[in-house]
Amino acid sequence: xxxxxxxxxxxxxxxxxxxxxxxxxxxxxxxxxxxxxxxxxxxxxxxxxxxxxxxxxxxxxxxxxxxxxxxxxxxxxxxxxxxxxxxxxxxxxxxxxxxxxxxxxxxx
Amino acid sequence: xxxxxxxxxxxxxxxxxxxxxxxxxxxxxxxxxxxxxxxxxxxxxxxxxxxxxxxxxxxxxxxxxxxxxxxxxxxxxxxxxxxxxxxxxxxxxxxxxxxxxxxxxxxxxxxxxxxxxxxxxxxxxxxxxxxxxxxxxxxxxxxxxxxxxxxxxxxxxxxxxxxxxxxxxxxxxxxxxxxxxxxxxxxxxxxxxxxxxxx
Numbered sequence: 001x002x003x004x005x006x007x008x009x010x011x012x013x014x015x016x017x018x019x020x021x022x023x024x025x026x027x028x029x030x031x032x033x034x035x036x037x038x039x040x041x042x043x044x045x046x047x048x049x050x051x052x053x054x055x056x057x058x059x060x061x062x063x064x065x066x067x068x069x070x071x072x073x074x075x076x077x078x079x080x081x082x083x084x085x086x087x088x089x090x091x092x093x094x095x096x097x098x099x100x101x102x103x104x105x106x107x108x
Numbered sequence: 109x110x111x112x113x114x115x116x117x118x119x120x121x122x123x124x125x126x127x128x129x130x131x132x133x134x135x136x137x138x139x140x141x142x143x144x145x146x147x148x149x150x151x152x153x154x155x156x157x158x159x160x161x162x163x164x165x166x167x168x169x170x171x172x173x174x175x176x177x178x179x180x181x182x183x184x185x186x187x188x189x190x191x192x193x194x195x196x197x198x199x200x201x202x203x204x205x206x207x208x209x210x211x212x213x214x215x216x217x218x219x220x221x222x223x224x225x226x227x228x229x230x231x232x233x234x235x236x237x238x239x240x241x242x243x244x245x246x247x248x249x250x251x252x253x254x255x256x257x258x259x260x261x262x263x264x265x266x267x268x269x270x271x272x273x274x275x276x277x278x279x280x281x282x283x284x285x286x287x288x289x290x291x292x293x294x295x296x297x298x299x300x301x302x303x304x305x306x307x
Binding site: 062065068072073075076079080 | 132207
């Protein structure tokens with residue numbers, strides 16, 4: 001039986017999938033959002049997420065999972081009918097998303 | 109170890125988020141319908157009051173009753189959805205907690221705290237270091253006190269000799285004279301003030 005070493009693409013496939021999933025979920029958020037300001041911010045985030053470098057490092061993978069969780073929470077908030085409280089929550093989550101992406105970039 | 113994963117092991121946060129989003133959408137739709145029905149009811153009530161014909165009034169009454177029944181049904185569905193959403197949010201929270209505690213316990217410093225014997229040893233060592241350092245200072249302080257106690261004041265420099273004694277006596281008597289003169293002046297002033305008050 002012949003064993004070969006995994007290529008870099010094969011070894012960081014998990015991280016690549018999360019990055020791709022995050023980027024696609026932002027598309028859904030853009031469709032759900034009515035506010036122009038949110039749409040602009042989300043487009044900027046989407047561009048940033050597209051060009052993150054996949055990695056085999058556990059910390060980087062954990063950071064990408066954290067970004068995915070925040071995007072999930074944002075999806076819930078944007079699905080609800082928009083009132084003042086939900087807007088505040090959405091603003092808070094967008095800020096958390098910016099911080100999480102900045103932390104992820106530091107680990108690259 | 110059981111090889112098959114339970115449903116909860118296979119459950120992902122994304123599945124829960126998608127379920128919550130679906131229910132939120134349904135809840136919003138139902139709430140919009142309730143508001144629309146309420147508006148219709150209000151509209152028919154106004155029309156019914158303005159209407160003169162009894163037959164038409166009866167018609168409006170039946171419509172209002174039907175809409176009210178539908179509205180109540182929708183309200184019950186919404187309550188069920190809200191309850192369901194509450195439980196799903198709890199499930200999402202549990203998944204987050206599970207990830208959080210698993211991640212935190214794996215951190216290297218967190219692992220150190222798991223070693224109770226090592227921790228006790230380290231804390232005792234720290235305490236001994238502190239006690240030794242404090243003892244050094246207190247011993248030094250004792251040494252200072254002992255040395256200071258041994259010292260005797262030099263009377264030739266700091267003491268009172270015969271010449272000093274005579275001068276001190278002179279100073280003390282001059283002080284008494286000054287005091288006597290002041291007391292006398294004050295007494296005379298009092299007497300003159302009493303005289304003018306009497307006149």
